[in-house]
Amino acid sequence: MTDAFENLAAAPLRGLAAYDPGHDLEALRARHAARGLVELGSNENPWGPSPAALAAAREALAGLHRYPDPRGSALRQALAARHRVAADAIVLGNGSHELLMLAAQVFAGPGDEVVVSRYGFAVHALAARAVGARVVTVDALPEQGPAPFGHDLEAMAAALGPRTRMVYVCNPNNPTGTWFPPARLEALLERLPESCVLVVDEAYAEYLDAAASVLDAFAGHPRLVVTRTFSKAYGLAGARVGYAIAHPGLAGLFERLRESFNVSLPALAAATAAVGDPGYVEDVRARNATERAFLAAGLRARGMTVVDSRTNFLLCRLGVHCARIEAGLLERGVVVRPMAGYGLPQHVRISIGRREENAALLDALDRVLESLPC
Template sequence: MKNGAPPSPRPELRGLPVYEPGRAAPRGAIKLASNENAYGPSPAARKAFHHFSAFERYPDGGASSLRRALSRRLRVRPDHLLIGAGSDEIGDLLARAYLRPGDTVVYPKYTFVRYALSGRACGAKLVESRVAADFSVDIADLARAVRVRGVRMVCLANPNNPTGAYVGREDLRRILDETPRSAVFVLDEAYFEYARLSPDYPDGARFLKSHPNLIVLRTFSKIHGLAALRVGYALAHPSLISELHKVRPPFNVNAPAQSAALAALADERRVRRVAARNASERARLQKAMSGLGFTVYPSAGNFLLADVGMNGRRAFRRLAHLGVIVRPLDAYGLTRHLRVTVGKPSETRRLCRALSRLRTSR
């Protein structure tokens, strides 16, 4: 074998960081770091997964049963839907299908780090629009940013991770109207089922007819409690969906995951119950954390952003030492902040005990 330099990857990958997932909880610790559903999936979804037996067969490549079920639920035709291995995969398909080196991707500051990673991997330029001091999106600034020449993609997480802020109906309409039709508008609604309890929270799917460049992403990872199985979906005009099928791996969503997602979707009562529990537990946690002297921001998701008044990475380490894994946000440029997932009441109590010890040792 000849020696020589190893193959060089595309130059866009130079210096690109690897996504840092929430740390797994060691034995005895609790994990409130990845906005998972503390209550787990519907029992029907667990059952569907465990009863799966056709291991020797490839999965249904187009996930046609799941698409049909979603199409009935969401009142759109199946050709408006695409299923992915998590909504993350659909984000990557979008980048592969639409981004060329030198294109511009626009998103508000302090948003889900995956948009920047996918954009950079494709050689796109990244432009961040401003947010207010309470992290709400500055719509005028976003409207200005999306009109600049070369914008090929706009990403808006609604509500936003990690801040929890959301854009209301009229603001969403405005920003969609301002975005040129030549740019894909990616509306990431990973926390849709939680957020729809918040006043004036818009259902992005309502704008699909009027905006053929819009794609709405949702997931089974959050309220449906199936993060481990990796199932997400997109809603968009068929012309956009058909481009994504060209870059989709043929069997991207495994069969037991499709079965579990189908069962989870059917259990609407559970979804509503988890959303209601989350709203009350989130309010309780927000009050308790504010009472401990932290600045906590309003959130429409199943997580809260807090300014802990000290180095966030250090706070994360101390809390981990006390058996509570949360999320430091230095990768987002939020160096005094932590993001905590809203868990069960017992987890809230344990988190608050740890935060109280953190406060006295600040």
């Protein structure tokens, strides 16, 4: 019977596994309702959105019987001003996940090649496979080096061929937390075939100390797409808003496929207000840096290897007992993200929480480690 359903799927979807969103959080929240669940698995912002964004979302609810602005003009104008590009260089998405999937539909198809990095964000390869493209996975940098598991840009450039239609790069990268100076993309852009587009996923860019985007050096490049999100530093993961910045010619191709009301009314209002409150994001960045240092030091003091991170999460090697430790943490109401699906079975990814959440994680870890056989 399963085969019968499988055969109904379009050819590229056969055998494709759905994106794994991690644990069933609703069930876990119910189970740990008494003491509260410590949620450090999804790289959200534990301090939430700017009060201005929340107020704008609430105000927008009065108009919920109307469709949202299909063009998202106010938000696109605010973003265009912020990034110093034209409004028609901005494409809005129902989260940047949607835009990453759309990018593959726009630029690639059966028989084409899409280059990704091993340990790059899982959605990139999924998006390419879903359109029937062949995924060329380039080995990452070695664990013992300055950017453990990070993108090997030279090897990615060397993997470009006549059939390559897209390259996905994630900077800073999820799940490794590694980052490279965007100017280093110059060589890749120079070697990019005429028929190939570079997609740079900058979901965590707001966490960088100095605003450093590939847009600084290469904005307006005719084959560059940059994706950003309101789900991380802006604290609006539940609103579902992301955007792409691209040459208007490329943005126009996205518009052909974009569902016209893909961003909801409260989400548009919240995101527009959030862009107008840059001080809040700066505050989040500073708090995140303090807590990241606290958590990394706590994990290292317990003998764990932690990859230096430029983001709001840490890739942490728990070792051979990783699965048991992760299960023990969950038992104690602490959620982190297992990394076996990424081919890193001894690692977990831990989002930076508020101080009490980070302390609760370290405390639970101590108790789980005590319970392990020596």
